[in-house]
Amino acid sequence: MFMKFIQQMNARSITQEIIADAVMYYARRYLPGLDRWRGQKRGRTVQNFSRTSAVGQMVPVESILELLPEVKGKSYCHFLLGLLRHAAILDIDQSSKGSLEKKIGMQFEFVTLNGLLVPNFSGSDSLYDTDCVERIIQHFLSFQGLNNEPFLASSTRHVTLPSFSHLKRVTKLIDKYLAEIASDVDLKPQKIQSLLQVLPGSLRRLDDGLYRALDIYLRDHPFLGEDEREQLCRSINWGKLSPDACIHASQNERLPLRVILQVLFFEQQQLRTVLSNFPNVNMNEKDAQELVRRDDQLSLGRENLHLRVDMELLQAKVGELEEEVARMKHEMDKFSTRSYVSTKIDSIPVVLKKDRTHITTFQDQQRKLQASHSLRYAY
Numbered sequence: 001m002f003m004k005f006i007q008q009m010n011a012r013s014i015t016q017e018i019i020a021d022a023v024m025y026y027a028r029r030y031l032p033g034l035d036r037w038r039g040q041k042r043g044r045t046v047q048n049f050s051r052t053s054a055v056g057q058m059v060p061v062e063s064i065l066e067l068l069p070e071v072k073g074k075s076y077c078h079f080l081l082g083l084l085r086h087a088a089i090l091d092i093d094q095s096s097k098g099s100l101e102k103k104i105g106m107q108f109e110f111v112t113l114n115g116l117l118v119p120n121f122s123g124s125d126s127l128y129d130t131d132c133v134e135r136i137i138q139h140f141l142s143f144q145g146l147n148n149e150p151f152l153a154s155s156t157r158h159v160t161l162p163s164f165s166h167l168k169r170v171t172k173l174i175d176k177y178l179a180e181i182a183s184d185v186d187l188k189p190q191k192i193q194s195l196l197q198v199l200p201g202s203l204r205r206l207d208d209g210l211y212r213a214l215d216i217y218l219r220d221h222p223f224l225g226e227d228e229r230e231q232l233c234r235s236i237n238w239g240k241l242s243p244d245a246c247i248h249a250s251q252n253e254r255l256p257l258r259v260i261l262q263v264l265f266f267e268q269q270q271l272r273t274v275l276s277n278f279p280n281v282n283m284n285e286k287d288a289q290e291l292v293r294r295d296d297q298l299s300l301g302r303e304n305l306h307l308r309v310d311m312e313l314l315q316a317k318v319g320e321l322e323e324e325v326a327r328m329k330h331e332m333d334k335f336s337t338r339s340y341v342s343t344k345i346d347s348i349p350v351v352l353k354k355d356r357t358h359i360t361t362f363q364d365q366q367r368k369l370q371a372s373h374s375l376r377y378a379y
């Protein structure tokens with residue numbers, strides 16, 4: 001009935017905004033708990049969302065997804081995010097969910113952090129549905145004309161010129177999202193790397209947000225190997241860190257040594273640039289103190305790097321010595337085993353000789369006994 005009503009509204013050229021209001025009213029009436037997620041705090045877990053609360057809502061959700069108009073607005077975007085959660089809980093088919101993700105991507109500037117924290121019901125171990133969020137971001141980039149897809153003049157897709165304020169807000173939102181999901185111990189390195197690289201590097205003036213998310217991920221995933229950490233670090237432009245982030249990174253023991261060397265190199269370049277642009281005669285006291293502080297922190301970072309290199313060299317030397325001791329012990333065990341076997345083999349002829357003597361003596365006694373019997377019968 002409601003679907004026919006919306007079809008009649010479209011046939012009478014009713015504005016899409018009015019149709020959107022009607023769909024939202026209908027959905028909130030027949031889908032209880034649709035806006036419940038908006039009152040939740042960050043850091044909540046998937047247990048806050050229950051499949052049982054959505055039983056019997058499969059058909060209404062699928063019908064509503066078919067009726068959604070292409071409208072932009074803050075309240076409409078929040079409504080779409082609520083539907084996205086219901087679609088995830090009910091495991092709606094990907095084609096219907098994909099259409100919903102596109103509509104959210106059209107108005108990504110209205111999305112909030114809580115809206116992106118979509119719980120994962122797909123069966124994987126990760127806490128949040130990061131694949132869904134990545135697709136939404138890709139749709140946003142596509143609508144803004146910021147992806148690498150070729151532009152076709154015959155395409156009917158509406159391309160909106162990107163607004164600097166919107167792009168800045170979206171960049172900050174994604175950085176906060178990355179920092180939020182980075183603490184998930186079940187989040188795979190390949191997935192966090194894909195999300196770190198989801199936005200073009202040109203959209204960020206600084207990579208401080210990416211560095212913060214990466215640092216949280218390395219902190220909560222200490223089991224990562226050196227190669228995996230280096231691979232993740234390639235997602236960040238270390239020359240685009242602020243002075244404070246550079247100082248932190250230069251003393252961060254979770255980063256590979258090669259990355260720390262890059263950070264120190266870029267920081268030294270920044271200091272040289274500042275000194276060349278601000279001669280001492282024109283520099284005020286505050287700027288001079290800031291340069292001295294940065295130089296002291298840079299020196300401290302170098303000292304920490306040297307100590308870390310010495311420590312790792314010492315650990316490597318200890319490891320080599322332990323391997324050598326283990327090898328020598330193995331050789332000694334093999335030598336002891338060979339000596340024991342050789343002794344046993346050498347003792348075999350002696351035993352056989354003794355046994356042969358006993359056998360010969362027994363045979364002689366048997367022959368003598370037979371001879372005595374023969375003589376007795378002869379008489």
